[in-house]
Amino acid sequence: MKIAVIGGTGLIGSQVVKLLNASGHEAVPHSPSTGLDLLSGQGLREALAGADVVVNLTNSPTFDEASLEFFQKTMDNLLAAADAAGVGHAVILSIVGADQVPGLVYYRAKVLQEDILKAGPVPYSIVRATQFFEFIDAVLSWTADEKTVRLPATLVQPMAAGDVARAVADVSLGDPLQGTCNVAGPEVFTLDELGKITLAARGDHRTVVTDNSAGMFAAAPREVLIAKDDAVIAQTTYREWLAR
Template sequence: MKVVVIGGTGLIGSKVVSKLNALGHQAVAAAPNTGVNTLTGEGLAKALGGAEVVVDLANSPTFDEAAITFFKTAGENVAKAEKAAGVGHHVALSVVGTEKMGVSPYFLAKQAQEELIRGSGIPFTIVHATQFMEFLRGIGQSAVVGDEIHLSHAYIQPMAAEDVADAVTSVALAEPANKIVEIGGPEKFHLDEIIGKVLAFDGDTRPVVTDPEARYFGLRLDDDSLIPSPGAKLGSTRFDWWLENVPPPSKK
């Protein structure tokens, strides 16, 4: 089966492409560096020719109001190309809590993306994932206030990128659910405490301050904002193992 993975050279996409190919499918990585641009439509028709499934893992390069233009434009271009190619299943990776975070420009953009998918007429599955463990360091860096790191005490249930890729691969090979399915990590932590553990492991001595007014990419969190619903499919990678065994990305 031919599966086109938009964003197929990124963190999750490259893993999904490898997993699909290892299972004997024809996985095509579609990204600007492979000649496919969803914003302009360049290369889409050629890439989607003969595809049965499209997995959309592309993300907006910004978290501000420009994100809605990205998701709407890219989504419309992809849907048009899918209809022309006769694609039978559109899989999109989104975020747990998207429907509850409407005050954030980024999550308003994600809501618009999901509405477009539901209204496209193409069978679909939207995967809502919790935050990736690989992004925990970035969350800490985004919360710097002077010489301190200010974070909410809300819960987070992070998921290893490898487990996200496994789940997305399984969804891509299944029948369209025509709904949202949720995935998450196997353990729940307080956001301030887990970031503190990562910083300590890295030898970063900056203090983590628990701040109920701290924003998470512009959003004030409730206790359950970042937690999947009961019944979500959970990954198997535990945080302590990940921290010890998955090296941080190299700094270029």
């Protein structure tokens, strides 16, 4: 099977490509570095030629209002090209609970991306994942100073990027779901608790202050980012990942 992985040189995409090729398929990474511009559509026809599946792992460069236009244009371009090329399955990566956080523009943009895919001409699958372990340091940095890190008590169920990639690869090799697969980490934390665990592991002596107005995730109601009972639960725990 030939799989075009758009965004195939990034954190998730590079691992998806590696997993698919290791399983005997032909996964080809595409990104601006390979000559593909999904916003303009340049290089799309060439990227999708002969592909059975397209996996779209591109992301908006910003979390603001511009993210809505980014996902509108890129999905319109991708689906038109995939339909013309006869691609039989389109897969995207989204976020668990995205439709439950209207206060976050970026989450609304991800829901827009999902809706465009659902209404499009290509059979599809959506993989919704929880927050990545790899992004926790960035989340802490948003509301930190020299002495404190301010974090809300929002519940999160993070997972390793490698486990996300495995879920995307598995779904891309199956029949189109015409629906959504949710994947999540094996543990639930409050974000302020996760901050304390992270700082301790880093030998960082700053104090975590619980502040339910701090940072992007303050807009998320307490439990909406937690996976429901139908989710696939990954194996890697946060402490295991930190120890690596």
